[in-house]
Amino acid sequence: xxxRNRLGxxxxxxxxxxxxxxxxxxxxxxxxxxxxxxYAVLEKDTTGATNVNIASLTEVxxxxxxxxxxxxTRGAAYARAGQFNDAIGDFTKAxxxxxxxxxxxxxxxxxxxxxxxxxxxxxxxxxxxxxxxxYGPAYIGRANVERAQGNLDQALNDLNVAIRLxxxxxQAYHARGLVKQKQGQDTQAIADFDxxxxxxxxxxxxxxxxxxxLIATNxxxxxxxxxxxxxxxxxxxxxxxxxxxxxxxxxxxxxxxxENYQRASTIDPNNTVARAGLGRVQGGVGTLFN
Numbered sequence: 001x002x003x004r005n006r007l008g009x010x011x012x013x014x015x016x017x018x019x020x021x022x023x024x025x026x027x028x029x030x031x032x033x034x035x036x037x038x039y040a041v042l043e044k045d046t047t048g049a050t051n052v053n054i055a056s057l058t059e060v061x062x063x064x065x066x067x068x069x070x071x072x073t074r075g076a077a078y079a080r081a082g083q084f085n086d087a088i089g090d091f092t093k094a095x096x097x098x099x100x101x102x103x104x105x106x107x108x109x110x111x112x113x114x115x116x117x118x119x120x121x122x123x124x125x126x127x128x129x130x131x132x133x134x135y136g137p138a139y140i141g142r143a144n145v146e147r148a149q150g151n152l153d154q155a156l157n158d159l160n161v162a163i164r165l166x167x168x169x170x171q172a173y174h175a176r177g178l179v180k181q182k183q184g185q186d187t188q189a190i191a192d193f194d195x196x197x198x199x200x201x202x203x204x205x206x207x208x209x210x211x212x213x214l215i216a217t218n219x220x221x222x223x224x225x226x227x228x229x230x231x232x233x234x235x236x237x238x239x240x241x242x243x244x245x246x247x248x249x250x251x252x253x254x255x256x257x258x259e260n261y262q263r264a265s266t267i268d269p270n271n272t273v274a275r276a277g278l279g280r281v282q283g284g285v286g287t288l289f290n
Contacts, residue, residue: 053077068098072107079111087111102132109141118145136166140175147179155179170200177209186213204233208240215247223247238268245277254281 057074064070075090091108094101109124125142128135139162146155159176166172177192193210200206207230214223227244230237245260258281264274 051081054081066097068094068101068104071097072101072104075104075107075111079107079114084111084114100131102128102135102138105131106135106138106141109138113141113145118148121145134165136162136169136172139165140169140172143175143179147175147182152179152183156183168199170196170203170206173199174206174209177206177213181209181213186216189213190217202233204230204237204240207233208237208243211240211243211247215243215250218250220247220251224251236267238264238271238274241267242271242273242277246273249277249281257281 054074054077057070057077061067061070061074071090071094075087075094078084078087078090088108088111091104091111094104095108098104105124105128109121109128112118112121112124122142122145125138125145128138129142132138139158143155143158143162146152146158156176156179159172159179162169162172163176173192174196177189177196180186180192181189190210190213193206193213196206197210207226211223211226211230214220214226224244224247227240227247230240231244234240241260241264245257245264248254248260249257257277261274261277261281264271265278268274
């Protein structure tokens with residue numbers, strides 16, 4: 001099979017690959033405003049392999065300058081390397097060559113989110129859905145923007161569609177759980193996080209998100225178990241350390257709470273949950289039940 005045909009077969013998978021990495025690792029949990037917002041399109045490569053891949057894909061683009069799939073594929077490599085403007089340029093070229101590529105619109109939307117351009121991202125997700133109403137990743141992406149903008153009912157509608165189209169999508173259940181959590185429906189949110197974890201148990205985000213809803217429903221021991229799982233995957237997540245501290249504090253375990261709040265503050269000195277917690281457990285005037 002020649003390079004052009006291989007690229008053609010890969011094009012339809014690129015959007016799913018991008019959203020797969022973005023959907024769980026990248027969805028911010030409620031309360032994570034204390035730390036940096038994360039929307040990792042693809043995990044950063046530290047081995048140098050991505051740069052080699054980009055160079056080889058550039059050769060493919062040069063040999064096939066009218067092949068939308070070639071630009072779409074190289075755009076995904078740029079996104080993996082964190083070169084989001086270059087990725088957007090390639091996805092834009094792919095769209096110019098193939099205006100009916102839902103994948104290219106979806107990929108460009110994900111890259112735009114990385115640089116804080118939610119407006120253009122929302123437009124591109126909607127364009128992808130207009131081209132292919134059965135393209136599940138675009139509903140998830142659009143719902144995440146809608147949730148960030150406070151349009152919770154619209155986000156919920158999009159995620160219901162995504163789950164109907166892709167009932168095994170951990171990303172869709174996780175995202176819907178975040179919407180329900182933000183609506184204060186923590187019991188329903190827990191059920192969605194359960195479904196996300198059942199479908200992909202090796203990602204930290206749904207454990208961390210479920211932990212917050214477990215705290216909200218006074219299930220502190222279970223919340224601690226979830227944060228143990230989340231921190232086992234990502235020990236540098238200040239928000240998980242802080243909320244595990246809160247769960248310990250609510251159980252009356254001040255020593256463990258202090259240790260967790262201190263660890264969170266070391267990672268992120270501006271983490272508000274940890275700062276407030278330390279103020280309480282170290283004799284400050286704050287109250288746990290404010």
